[in-house]
Amino acid sequence: MKINLKIGIDKLIFGMKQKDVSAIYGKPDRNYKDEEDNIIFAYNAFKIRLTFYKEEDFKLGYMVASSPELELFGNELINRNIAEVKKELTKKGLSKFTQEKFDTFENYFNEDNWIIFQTEFDEVVKFEIGAIINEKDEFDWKFGKK
Template identity: 35%
Template sequence: MEIKIGIGLDCLVFGMSQKEVEDILGKPDKTSETEKDKGIVYYFYDKLIKTKFDKEEDLKLYSIEVHNPDVKMFKKKLINKTKGEIESLLLNNGYKKIEYEDYDTFDIIFCEEIWTTFEFELNRLKNIEFSPLFKDSKNIIWPNRIYHNHSIPKEGLNEEG
């Protein structure tokens, strides 16, 4: 299970419809509507994945949250790594815009360059939430849909989707 920055997760590509996601992952175990942005969330219990669809973006797949211990980024498994290990991994891969937030029961590292949030509990990574990249604060760079089953190079991104 490999996170592809700005693209998606394995065969899941940002911009897919709910039906396309269901064709890949099957029917969700649970669905809900988010209050904040009025999006739709699919929960896949056996895969330890949540997918979010944004109503403002015609219910396209907009965000993926992974709790699965097999998930990889930069060819490394991440779940249960420490904050220091994740910070080093980001820095070693050229990502330097790292923000830290401490809450009562968990901590977050956010990397804007890859639009990814790493959530920690007791200094161990519990989940990763990521979405497409942004050209600016309002314009999403949707991945080119031809990359569904391919390893996608960074230059393979386009702004049309």
């Protein structure tokens, strides 16, 4: 599953609606609302959770994935040492991360691409990516754009 920075993961593109996602991946294994009434789709086979924002007409705006098939710039991420991953990313010009620690977990956040690498015991266990907010303070939806 290829990560497309600022766009999405695999065939999932920020700005899609639930029907667009279901047409590609089928019915989710779980479909529920979070505490903010956003709609969440979870696909077990892809190990991915998708958030459709209520305040944005239920457009796909956030993805959390832990599939071992996730790759960025041709390199797998999950279960890899974060130092190795960061070294590879630096070569691609992605080197600015804010680090946050809690319990045995650490998050490495890159605001320019709105991505988070969550690690435990120095290994990447989860990847998160969110839709980019533009200079007008609006979401930069990619779906349907040419």
